[in-house]
Amino acid sequence: MAAVPMDDPGRTPSSYWAATAAAGPDIPPFDGSERADIAVIGAGYTGLSAALYLAERGFSVLVLDANEPGWGASGRNNGQVVAALKHEPHEIEERFGKERGGELIRTIGEGPDLVFGLIERYGMPCDARRSGILTAAHSAASLADLQRRVDVWARRGAPLRLMSRSELESQSGTAFYPGGCIDPRGGAINPLGYARGLAAAVLQQGGHIRRQAHVRSIRRAASGWQVMLDSGSVMASRVIVGTNGYTDDLWPGLKRTFLPARTPQIVSRPLRDNLRKSILPVGQIMSDTRYLTVGVRMHADGRLHLGGGGGTAGADRPALYEQLPREARRLFPQLGDIEWEFRWSGFMAMTPDRYPRLFELAPDIAASLGYSGRGICTATIMGRELARWAAGEAAIDELVLPASSFRTLPYYALRGPIVEGTVLFHSLRGRLKTPG
Known part of the structure; x- marks a missing residue:
C-alpha cells in the first residue's frame, strides 16, 4: 500500500544529521491570522531560499510549515551538492532548445557556487566540504x-x-568500477544543518517562519489569496508552494503531478582507522551511474554513509534497508561485518522524465517541485527564481526553468506498484550491467 508522506511522524527523524546538526532557530507555532506580502508554504530548500531572497529585498514574507524547517526531504537526503540534473547537458538542450537549455545548464552548473556561497555568507554550521563529486561508471557503456x-x-x-x-580506485577505495569522472565543483553538507541555516538567515533578514502550520487549502480573496490552516489563515498578495515530495491536498491535483518515492539512508558506527583511511581517502563524495544511484560518503568522524539504491512508495520498514549493507560489502570487501548505527528514510518527488516542474497554478500562485534526487542545488536555485517572480522582477515564463503545463499523472492511484516495479526493474537491470 502506498504511504502518505505527510503521515510520517511529526518529529524530525532520529538520523545522523539530527544527531550532529546545530540546533535550528527558535520557531514559534502558528496561532491565529496573519498577513504578508508573500506567503511561502514549506520550509524546505525551495521555500526557505525563496523567503531569504525576498526578505533580502525587503518584502514581508511568511513561511508556513506543517512541522519545522528541514523536517521533510531537505533534512533527510544524502547531502550531495551536485552541479547537475539527472540528465546530460546535450539532453537538456534537446529538450529545451539551445538557448533555454543552455541557460539552464549554466545555472545548474553554478548551483554549488550558490549553495556554498549562501553557507559562507550567513555562516551556516552545516559541515560544508567542497572536495568534489566522484561519479563511478557501472558499465563500459556508462x-x-x-x-x-x-x-x-x-x-x-x-x-x-x-x-x-x-585512479578511481585510489580515490574511492573500491575496485568495483571500470572508471569514472570527477567534478570538483560539487561537495557535501549536512543537509538538515543547511535547512536550519537557511531558516536562521530568513529570520536574520526580517522574514518570519511558523511551525505546526499545516496549510489545508488556498482560496481567492478580495485582496489577494487566503491561505487556510487548521487554526486561522494568512492573507497574502502572492503565494509560493515549495512542498515537493510532501505535497498533500493544499491545491487540487498538485500531489498527482509526481510520484513520491521513499529512499533509505544508513550510517555506520565509527570505523577503525585502517578501514576509514581505505574508503574515499581524499574526502570526496561518490555516486554511480545506475538509475538507482547509490551515494557513498565518509564522515569526518570515520562513519561510512550510504543512501539511495532503492525505494518504496510504502511505509518505512526493515526491508527498505537490507540492500545498502550488501552494497557496502560489494563495493568495499575490506569492511567485513560492521555495525550500522543510524537509519532513516524520506520521500523524494520523482517525475516521469526526472525533470523538475515549475507551475503557475493561478495568477499570483506558483509552485516548484519534482527534483528527482537533485534537490539541494536545484531547489535553492528555484527558490531564488521564484523570489524574482514574486518580487515582480520576472514573469513565470522568464525564469530559468521553463514552466510546465499542469498535468496530473493518470496512473497516480497505482503509485505503489509502479514505484515498487520500477525499483525492481532497475535493480535487476543494474546488476546485469555492473562489472562485478
Missing part, C-alpha cells in the same frame, strides 16, 4: 557516456575530468 559528459562540460569551461579504473 563510462563512454561519462566521456561525452566530460567533453561537453569542457567546452563550457567546466573542470570535469575522466578517471581511469586505477
Whole structure:
C-alpha cells in the first residue's frame, strides 16, 4: 500500500544529521491570522531560499510549515551538492532548445557556487566540504557516456575530468568500477544543518517562519489569496508552494503531478582507522551511474554513509534497508561485518522524465517541485527564481526553468506498484550491467 508522506511522524527523524546538526532557530507555532506580502508554504530548500531572497529585498514574507524547517526531504537526503540534473547537458538542450537549455545548464552548473556561497555568507554550521563529486561508471557503456559528459562540460569551461579504473580506485577505495569522472565543483553538507541555516538567515533578514502550520487549502480573496490552516489563515498578495515530495491536498491535483518515492539512508558506527583511511581517502563524495544511484560518503568522524539504491512508495520498514549493507560489502570487501548505527528514510518527488516542474497554478500562485534526487542545488536555485517572480522582477515564463503545463499523472492511484516495479526493474537491470 502506498504511504502518505505527510503521515510520517511529526518529529524530525532520529538520523545522523539530527544527531550532529546545530540546533535550528527558535520557531514559534502558528496561532491565529496573519498577513504578508508573500506567503511561502514549506520550509524546505525551495521555500526557505525563496523567503531569504525576498526578505533580502525587503518584502514581508511568511513561511508556513506543517512541522519545522528541514523536517521533510531537505533534512533527510544524502547531502550531495551536485552541479547537475539527472540528465546530460546535450539532453537538456534537446529538450529545451539551445538557448533555454543552455541557460539552464549554466545555472545548474553554478548551483554549488550558490549553495556554498549562501553557507559562507550567513555562516551556516552545516559541515560544508567542497572536495568534489566522484561519479563511478557501472558499465563500459556508462563510462563512454561519462566521456561525452566530460567533453561537453569542457567546452563550457567546466573542470570535469575522466578517471581511469586505477585512479578511481585510489580515490574511492573500491575496485568495483571500470572508471569514472570527477567534478570538483560539487561537495557535501549536512543537509538538515543547511535547512536550519537557511531558516536562521530568513529570520536574520526580517522574514518570519511558523511551525505546526499545516496549510489545508488556498482560496481567492478580495485582496489577494487566503491561505487556510487548521487554526486561522494568512492573507497574502502572492503565494509560493515549495512542498515537493510532501505535497498533500493544499491545491487540487498538485500531489498527482509526481510520484513520491521513499529512499533509505544508513550510517555506520565509527570505523577503525585502517578501514576509514581505505574508503574515499581524499574526502570526496561518490555516486554511480545506475538509475538507482547509490551515494557513498565518509564522515569526518570515520562513519561510512550510504543512501539511495532503492525505494518504496510504502511505509518505512526493515526491508527498505537490507540492500545498502550488501552494497557496502560489494563495493568495499575490506569492511567485513560492521555495525550500522543510524537509519532513516524520506520521500523524494520523482517525475516521469526526472525533470523538475515549475507551475503557475493561478495568477499570483506558483509552485516548484519534482527534483528527482537533485534537490539541494536545484531547489535553492528555484527558490531564488521564484523570489524574482514574486518580487515582480520576472514573469513565470522568464525564469530559468521553463514552466510546465499542469498535468496530473493518470496512473497516480497505482503509485505503489509502479514505484515498487520500477525499483525492481532497475535493480535487476543494474546488476546485469555492473562489472562485478
